[in-house]
Amino acid sequence: MTRAAEKLGARYACLAGLAFAALVARGAGAQDFAGALPPWPPQAPSDLLERGLPPRGRSSLVEIDGVRWFSLADLASRGCAVGSAFGPLRAACGLSQTGSEELGWTTLGVALGAAYPMAGAAARMVARSDRSASLDPAVAPREGYEVGFGAWAEATRGLHVWTSVPQLWRDGAAPPLARGLELGVALAAQDLSVWLARTSAAGPPGGVAEHTLGLGLTVGPLGVWLAARDRPLRGTLGLGAAFKAVFVAAGVDGHPVLGETVRLSVGCPRSER
16 A cells, blocks of 8 residues: 555545544534633633633633544644733633644634623634645635633522533534533532533534533642533543642543543643732
8 A cells, every 4th residue: 555545544534533523422512722621610711712711710821732532643632722811801812723734624712701700701713724725726725713602600609600602603614513502500619519511412403412410629739520421421530730830630531432532731820910
């Protein structure tokens, strides 16, 4: 087999894997700016860019994320995001690349919102471009755009609710994964937190929603969290450590059909005065 044939075979194998993942894992959440931190509380630029949920704390942050989707070496995301706070305002921008040069896309995201002690809301905007079109003049460029928002509120002390509609408006090429309305509730007591989320099925009517139940524990600078999802039943294990100058988080999402998704996040926070 020639080298060109091998590259062509790898390209179509990766394409088949991506299509299969999109069909089977319809409930997958993040896709372009997929951080390893738990879904609650929002505390990084990836939360603002991917779900429209502004961090509560006033800090600037540079975050680097890496994800290998479903054990596919050619289907990996690499991204960098920068977030900042100006009083109650929260802003973030980021750039990510997913896949290979033969089959992949580049994503630019921006988000702007506000966060107060009792509530927060933000809008997020994303533009994607298919990189394979730049390698073949015969292929027409494929670009896609989407706009969405998110919001959270503290219903009572320690009890938060949130909603995220990441793809309220879309245009151009379809996104890698369609995402529906997410509703969640979280209860925190000292170092223990529990959250429950429901994500509606995106696409034609009649789809089945996905549910997530999570549990997190923080001991000093260390944190661990577990989550279980249905449709199909699967789990997540995450570990993290936060210090003054850096935080590191890693998570593994299991899937009975597609294999494991591994996430890694590293960030450098800087408190705002």
